[in-house]
Every structure is written in C-alpha cells, then in structure tokens.
Amino acid sequence: MQLKTAKQAGLGVCPKCHKLNAMVLNQQRCVRCCAQFYQRKPYSMQYTLAWTIAAIIAFIPANMYPIMVFYKFGAREASTILGGIGTLARDGMYPVALIVFIASFVVPLLKIIGLIILMASVALRSRFQLEQHTQLFRIVEFLGPWSMLDVFVVALMTGIVNLGFISSIEAGAGINYFIFMVIATMFAAQSFDPRLLWDNKNNINESTK
Ligand SMILES: [Zn+2]
Numbered sequence: 001m002q003l004k005t006a007k008q009a010g011l012g013v014c015p016k017c018h019k020l021n022a023m024v025l026n027q028q029r030c031v032r033c034c035a036q037f038y039q040r041k042p043y044s045m046q047y048t049l050a051w052t053i054a055a056i057i058a059f060i061p062a063n064m065y066p067i068m069v070f071y072k073f074g075a076r077e078a079s080t081i082l083g084g085i086g087t088l089a090r091d092g093m094y095p096v097a098l099i100v101f102i103a104s105f106v107v108p109l110l111k112i113i114g115l116i117i118l119m120a121s122v123a124l125r126s127r128f129q130l131e132q133h134t135q136l137f138r139i140v141e142f143l144g145p146w147s148m149l150d151v152f153v154v155a156l157m158t159g160i161v162n163l164g165f166i167s168s169i170e171a172g173a174g175i176n177y178f179i180f181m182v183i184a185t186m187f188a189a190q191s192f193d194p195r196l197l198w199d200n201k202n203n204i205n206e207s208t209k
Contacts, residue, residue: 005202007195012039041193045122051188052115058181059108066172068154078172081105081150104150104178107143111185114140118192125200137194144186151179 006012012023014030015037021030027038041047066078079087081104088097114136120126121133158169 005198007039007199008202012037040195040199041191044191044193044196045119047191048115048119048188051184051191052112052119055108055112055115055181055184055188058177058184059112062174062177062181063105065174065177067150067174067178068157069170069172071168071170080174081178100150100153103147107147108181108185111140111143111147111189115185115188115192118194118197122196122200127201130197130201133197134194137189137192137197140185141189144182144189147182147185148179151175151182 006020007023010023012021012028013019014021014033014035016035017030017033019030019032021028023039026040027036027042029036063081066080066083068079068084070077070079081100085097085101085105088094088100118133118137118140121130126133154171154175158171
C-alpha cells in the first residue's frame with residue numbers, strides 16, 4: 001500500500017507553530033500564527049545548482065592563491081592550502097597536517113560532490129537509495145560550519161605570530177575565495193529541499209517551483 005503524502009493530500013505543516021494547514025498555494029500564511037511558509041521550497045533546485053556552481057568556481061582560486069603570507073626577516077613566502085599542508089607534514093606535524101587537509105580540502109570537495117549527487121537524484125527522479133540520500137543531505141548540512149576551521153587557523157596564526165619587523169604572517173587572497181566557497185556550499189545545502197527526493201518515490205511529478 002502506498003501512503004499519501006501531505007502534499008498529495010493538500011496539506012502543509014507550519015514550521016513555526018506546527019499547525020497543519022490546508023494548502024491552496026505552495027506559499028501561504030499559517031492560519032494560526034501568520035508565518036509565511038512553503039509546501040516545498042520555491043526554486044529549490046535552481047538555487048542549489050547556482051550556489052554549487054559558485055562554490056566550484058570559488059574552489060579553484062581558493063586553492064591557487066596563497067591563504068597565508070609569511071615574512072621572515074623581510075623575505076616574503078606565500079603558502080597555498082595544499083602547500084601549507086605540505087610544509088606542516090615536512091616539519092613533522094602530521095596530525096595537524098591531517099586535520100587541515102581534511103577540513104580545508106577533503107570536506108569542501110565531498111560537500112560539493114554530495115550536493116551534485118542529491119541534485120542528480122532529484123533531477124533524474126531516482127527512486128533508489130532514498131534513505132541514504134537523505135542521510136547524505138544531513139551530513140552535508142552538518143559539515144557546513146566545520147569547513148571554516150581553516151579560516152580560524154589563519155586568524156589564530158596571524159594573531160599569534162605577528163611580531164612585526166622580524167617575522168609576521170598575514171592572510172592571503174586565497175582565504176577570501178575559501179570563505180566564499182564555504183558560505184556558498186552552506187547556502188546550497190540550505191536551499192535544497194530534501195522532500196523533493198521523496199516526491200520521486202511518491203510520483204509527485206509537479207515542478208519544483
Ligand atoms: Zn503557524
């Protein structure tokens with residue numbers, strides 16, 4: 001037996017006060033608390049796609065430009081994300097190198113791949129592995145702020161090591177792109193409506209508008 005979804009029954013729950021409303025439009029006000037809400041996030045796929053593309057574009061300069069610039073006795077030395085990880089590993093700081101590698105490189109990349117898988121699942125009307133895809137969405141959403149670890153490392157280093165003339169560290173141009181990339185993936189995850197995954201299973205073939 002296939003169960004009816006709230007959308008098929010013309011119902012929608014208010015996210016603010018949890019009142020079940022009869023839905024006339026996709027977007028309307030709650031009859032009890034007047035909060036505006038949607039049955040499905042409007043243009044969810046379009047926004048997710050746009051933010052994911054923005055994140056992919058920002059990922060390139062974030063890794064090409066230096067995120068930290070060192071000045072040692074006047075000599076300038078710039079370091080990219082991967083270059084910095086290499087330096088940490090060469091200095092024998094393997095655990096720190098591993099943490100930075102996972103937080104600054106692996107996690108953002110996995111998030112972008114995860115978002116692409118989720119969008120493909122909705123676009124191709126996949127009915128398989130919906131539980132796993134929903135779990136994937138939760139992981140992508142949870143990982144969001146943790147990618148900012150690298151930004152904190154740079155902020156901490158510039159704060160601690162700034163000794164002025166002899167040696168100093170400043171943030172490079174790459175960090176701006178990195179921050180933008182992390183924010184873009186967070187917006188992408190927020191724009192995605194996981195209910196769209198389940199609409200495929202229930203054969204709700206309406207537009208995602
Ligand atoms: Zn309400």
